[in-house]
Amino acid sequence: MADEQAPYAGPGTSPGTAVGDRPADVDVIVVGAGPAGAAAALAAARAGASVVLLERGPFPGSKNVYGGVIYGRILDAVLPNWWEEVPVERWVVRRSTMVLTETQALTVDFRTQTWAGPPYNGMTAYRADFDSWLAGKATAAGARLVTSTVATGLLRDAAGRVVGVRTDRTDGELRARVVIAADGVNSFLAKESGLLPKADPKHHTLGVKEVLSLPREVIDERFGLRGQEGLDIEMLGNTRGIPGGGFLYTNSDTVSIGAVLALPGLAAAKVRPEEIIADLKAHPAIAPYLRGATVKEYAAHLIPEGGYDHMPALATDGLLIAGDAAGMTLAAGIWLEGVNFAIGSGLVAGRVAAEAAAAGDASKKRLARYRDELEKQFVLADHKRLRGAPEIILSERIQRRYPGLVADLVESLFTVTNPEPKPGALALLRRAAKRNGVSLRELARDGLRIGKVFR
Amino acid sequence: MTNATGDGARGGGPLVVVCLRVTDLRPEVDPLTGVVTRSAHGAGLSAADEAALERALAIARAWSGRVLAVAAGSPIVEGPLRAAAALGAAVLRVAWPPHDEADGHGAAPGAASAVNAASAVDPEPFGPRAAYLADLAGDTRALAEVLVDAIRTVGEPTLVLCGDLSPDRGTGALPAQLAHALGAAQALGLVSLTPTDDGWLLAERRLDGGRRERLRVPTPAVCSAEAAGLRLRRAALPALLAAGDAPVPAARPTRPAVGAVEVVDVRAYRPRARVVxxxxGATPRDRLLALTGALVAHDPPTIIGPTDAGQAADALVAYLVRNGYLTA
Amino acid sequence: MGAATAPAATEAAEGGGGRLGDIAFEDRMATVDFRVGERAHIVVDSDVCRSCTTRACVTACPANLFAPTADGGILFNYEQCFECGTCYMVCNGEGALTWTYPDGGQGVVFRQG
Incomplete structure (x- = not known):
């Protein structure tokens, strides 16, 4: 079988093709019509550039999966009143954080009606709908969307500058002044350009998700919601010791539940990913929410979680990378955001690319403006501030010991021990720490560390 | 009425028409209510329809002819039609079932949806449910006549191709009705179709027992064929970019979609419970035997043949008479 | 596919019984739209796998596409692939696994991602 495959080596497996100084077909090629690519195409087209937006799936969003909430504030500046037309499932008004052990659950639940009306805060959506909608905004601005087409490699000129892409279609070479690689977490283009390492399991997690059918009224009733109100739960613990966490969020007539699992931990644990979802679904605190639900779709996707310290260089001659390709997902404990970072980086990439194309200068030096602008914005400012978060969130004690510690502490606080008198809180903390193998010194040290990271 | 566009329409040569059925290839069916929900994300051509387009392109090339791809439906059919245009076919949409499309239903996915993406997600991308019901009720003959009217605005077809199977009740009787409306020969359910040097077509069709029959088909003809492993070629990138978002011409049907049946509602098939x-029997074993009919003598199956067709037919008729299905 | 743990049942897992009541793996995969291309976009060199001790791909792949064979190799499927990339990320055998995107328009199509 391998022999038959030989003629086609696939994306990113061959060095860039050198081409002469033929003129560019378009100003900007954006590879990938996800949120980063669509935003880049939108910004570049609005800045007056001619743009081709390539998508390997049959429609934008067909290859994409996310795990919870899209925060649309970044869209205010480019698409005023976007909330009136965005394909939303529900607007999140309830945010819960759950700490789980096999039999215990501690939930911090927050609700505000402020998020139930314009301009809203977060929303749940189906990516097939959301990404198609955003790509539609790019084409409305003048970008040309080409679907079902894989960018298999980079075109380079004699000096090694990126001058376009090869696609898997006949006569599929397309030249541009600037290429924006928004081709997702596996970004073969960023890998080919040398900006990303070939495989980097340490800084990636696997997200697996089930979308479960439940009637709208049942969801409203079980989760205490009305109309378009929605809920998002993040969970820590009960992942069989694999660093990561769980999530659950409501759509209009489905509930999505899933787990995010660190790749090295998953590989070492020899546990199948869907079993972790089954564990979460069977948890006594979750199961009642999902009674009678049927699986509508099962999905999996990788998530880059390296954070600021493992972000690649974002530009080289003729090439910018944006979104997941550049590791832009923010996985910092209580803040789990990705789509907004993709859109934010895409908007800047598109504008910088269009300006570079207009100026006739797509050098690495000129494109460095991309990073400079991102540093000024939330995209890299947040990442920089929370640079220590991924490491501490996925650390052994946070993942394996503290869920049990916290749950045991709360359980002992609320367990009435009559006729024994109530023990002091510090004694309970000491007991819970000991039972979960944590010394108070470690606890204090981690507390300080967390305080420093999230200050 | 309208002019079809695309390179294939220009120049002379015989006209090869391919009729495409665009539908959600993975619709959601509610098991309790039978309600079918079709999403724009699944809109596409069945393998047989794609193969029909591929055959049309190959045959037109052999004949130095041109290809016209026709699809009946809401504007959602424009996506696959644009893909056909990128392959060099002229394209034409027939607005079907006839209803007012002014409400913006069925915007094509991808590139075209951008233009009128005013609303988030069209809940009925394939047109309103009422129109779908009307289409169910309307007989295929009305659609065939409207299609033939539309095709004749481009030219007189030498060959009309259909996929032999569509996931959406598509092409069952349509090829035969098309042949009737055109006054053309028909060969349906084929596995292969190749043009011969003398301007005829050589077709192959499955028979029982792994045998095939070979047909020589004169033109004009209407043929339907299965995919039979044939895959649609992919458009070259320059052609795809050139085809771009070009508008797909639409033909408005001039005849009503009359049908003999009025469909009020569709439901899942739920047979009535049978009382047994x-x-x-005194013991559970006896009752089980009585229930299953095990250990009861049955007539062994009759084996007829191998024999010729006439004798086989006689044997079948004799069997039906013997068992009271036919009167002698 | 060896992960089927219960007969086809569509009820979500409820407390107590663990896996009992979860759907069979085949049913789980049947919920996803895969447009299968002709070209295999995953290729495994079983000769390299024979010296692999971890075989992380076998359990980590969310679509369960990799199966160990009796002779120490790895049997792979590509048809129902999520195109996530977990397999090549966890693979520790240099050159054992070649993974690319399927051809344009082919492969997984998420409707509810």
Missing amino acids: PPPA
């Missing part, structure tokens, strides 16, 4: 009397 409790089996007789």
Whole structure:
């Protein structure tokens, strides 16, 4: 079988093709019509550039999966009143954080009606709908969307500058002044350009998700919601010791539940990913929410979680990378955001690319403006501030010991021990720490560390 | 009425028409209510329809002819039609079933949806449910006549191709009705179709027992064929970019979609429960035997043949008479 | 596919029984739209796998596409692939696994991602 495959080596497996100084077909090629690519195409087209937006799936969003909430504030500046037309499932008004052990659950639940009306805060959506909608905004601005087409490699000129892409279609070479690689977490283009390492399991997690059918009224009733109100739960613990966490969020007539699992931990644990979802679904605190639900779709996707310290260089001659390709997902404990970072980086990439194309200068030096602008914005400012978060969130004690510690502490606080008198809180903390193998010194040290990271 | 566009329409040569059925290839069917929900994300051509387009392109090339791809439906059919245009076919949409499309239903996915993406997600991308019901009720003959009217605005077809199977009740009787409306020969359910040097077509069709029959088909003809492993070629990138978002011409049907049946509603098929009397017997084993009919003598199956067609037919008729299905 | 743990049942897992009541793996995969291309976009060199001790791909792949064979190799499927990339990320055998995107328009199509 391998022999038959030989003629086609696939994306990113061959060095860039050198081409002469033929003129560019378009100003900007954006590879990938996800949120980063669509935003880049939108910004570049609005800045007056001619743009081709390539998508390997049959429609934008067909290859994409996310795990919870899209925060649309970044869209205010480019698409005023976007909330009136965005394909939303529900607007999140309830945010819960759950700490789980096999039999215990501690939930911090927050609700505000402020998020139930314009301009809203977060929303749940189906990516097939959301990404198609955003790509539609790019084409409305003048970008040309080409679907079902894989960018298999980079075109380079004699000096090694990126001058376009090869696609898997006949006569599929397309030249541009600037290429924006928004081709997702596996970004073969960023890998080919040398900006990303070939495989980097340490800084990636696997997200697996089930979308479960439940009637709208049942969801409203079980989760205490009305109309378009929605809920998002993040969970820590009960992942069989694999660093990561769980999530659950409501759509209009489905509930999505899933787990995010660190790749090295998953590989070492020899546990199948869907079993972790089954564990979460069977948890006594979750199961009642999902009674009678049927699986509508099962999905999996990788998530880059390296954070600021493992972000690649974002530009080289003729090439910018944006979104997941550049590791832009923010996985910092209580803040789990990705789509907004993709859109934010895409908007800047598109504008910088269009300006570079207009100026006739797509050098690495000129494109460095991309990073400079991102540093000024939330995209890299947040990442920089929370640079220590991924490491501490996925650390052994946070993942394996503290869920049990916290749950045991709360359980002992609320367990009435009559006729024994109530023990002091510090004694309970000491007991819970000991039972979960944590010394108070470690606890204090981690507390300080967390305080420093999230200050 | 309208002019079809695309390179294939220009120049002379015989006209090869391919009729495409665009539908959600993975619709959601509610198991309790039978309600079918079709999403724009699944809109596409069945393998047989794609193969029909591929055959049309190959045959037109052999004949130095041109290809016209026709699809009936809401504007959602424009996506696959644009893809056909990128392959060099002229394209034409027939607005079907006839209803007012002014409400913006069925914007094509991808590139075209951008233009009128005013609303988030069209809940009925394939047109309103009422129109779908009307289409169910309307007989295929009305659609065939409207299609033939539309095709004749481009030219007189030498060959009309259909996929032999569509996931959406598509092409069952349509090819035969098309042949009737055109006054053309028909060969349906084929596995292969190749043009011969003398301007005829050589077709192959499956028979029982792994045998095939070979047909020589004159033109004009209407043929339907299965995919039979044939895959649609992919458009070259320059052609795809050139085809771009070009508008797909639409033909408005001039005849009503009359049907003999009025469909009020569609439901899942739920057969009535049959009452089975409790089996007789003193022990559970006896009751089980009575219920299953095990250990009861049955007539062994009759084996007829191998024999010729006439004798086989006689044997079948004799069997039906013997068992009271036919009167002698 | 060896992960089927219960007969086809569509009820979500409820407390107590663990896996009992979860759907069979085949049913789980049947919920996803895969447009299968002709070209295999995953290729495994079983000769390299024979010296692999971890075989992380076998359990980590969310679509369960990799199966160990009796002779120490790895049997792979590509048809129902999520195109996530977990397999090549966890693979520790240099050159054992070649993974690319399927051809344009082919492969997984998420409707509810």
